[in-house]
Amino acid sequence: MRNLQPGDRPELEKILIGCNAFTSAEVACALELLDNVLTDPDQQDYEVIIAEAQSRVAGYVLFGAVPLTQGNYDxxxxxxxxxxxxxxxxxxLMEETERRLRARGARMLCLETSSQEFYQRTRHFYVQGGYQEEARIRDFYRPGDDRITYVKRFFDSR
Ligand SMILES: CC(C)(COP(=O)(O)OP(=O)(O)OC[C@H]1O[C@@H](n2cnc3c(N)ncnc32)[C@H](O)[C@@H]1OP(=O)(O)O)[C@@H](O)C(=O)NCCC(=O)NCCS
Structure with a gap:
């Protein structure tokens, strides 16, 4: 596990395209977020962790604090x-993200995914990691494609 480096960009682009999970607009959006981190050393909106295997990029996660909330991360x-x-x-990657967030007293980590059959394994991945479905907006992305929000709470204040 390490931080993002400029030389990682081509490998990350290849991974995003190779996953066959993202449209070209989504790949462009993902790369824009990565470029934000690479080109602006002072930005504090996003954080990236790179997983490496045998000197190759094995994957990445990008997360950040939700503005105007207390200890909530997306x-x-x-x-x-x-x-x-x-x-x-x-x-x-999820465990390292959670370790960093717990260390700084974060309250929760939220994430969103699609209800489409294609994302069934992705949803299983989150549920297995201890994420709970807390909200669903029907037909959010397009008719028949709901947005599901999963949450992991590090402290339960209630
Ligand atoms: C979802 C994703 C990040 C999981 O990473 P991973 O390295 O495959 O996950 P791990 O090996 O740590 O965990 C494996 C678990 O994730 C699930 N999983 C999800 N997608 C999978 C895939 N494409 N291949 C294998 N396992 C997958 C498996 O069910 C497995 O659970 P199991 O052990 O009970 O079988 C990765 O598969 C991926 O990049 N998918 C495409 C992009 C995507 O969907 N991103 C999330 C968008 S919301």
């Missing part, structure tokens, strides 16, 4: 190399 993107899916890199 996980914006996670993707691992399709050749390495199911080998534990996704789990390691």
């Amino acid at each position: 996980l914006y993107w996670i993707a691992t190399d399709p050749e390495l899916h199911g080998k534990g890199f996704g789990r390691q």
Whole structure:
């Protein structure tokens, strides 16, 4: 696990495209977020963790504090190399993200995904990692495609 470096961009682009999970607009959006981190050393909106295997990028996670909230973070993107899916890199990235957030007293980490059948394994990945479905907006992305919000709470104030 390490921080993002400029040389990682081509490998990350390859991973995002290779996953076959993202439209070209989504890949462009993911790269824009990464470029934000790479080009502006002072930005504090996003944080990236890179998983590495045998000197290759195995995957990444990008998350950030939700503005105007107290200790609430959003996980914006996670993707691992399709050749390495199911080998534990996704789990390691989630665990490292959670470790960093707990260390700074974060209250919760939220993430969103689609209800489409294609994302069934992704949803399983989150549920297995201890994330709970807390909200669902029907037909959010397009008719028949709901937005599901998963949450992990580090402290329960209630
Ligand atoms: C979802 C994702 C980040 C998980 O990373 P990973 O490295 O494959 O995950 P791990 O090896 O740590 O965990 C494996 C678990 O995740 C689930 N999983 C989700 N997608 C999977 C995939 N494409 N291949 C294998 N396992 C997958 C498996 O069910 C597995 O659970 P199991 O052990 O009970 O079978 C990764 O598969 C990925 O990049 N998918 C495409 C992009 C995506 O959907 N990103 C999230 C957008 S909301």
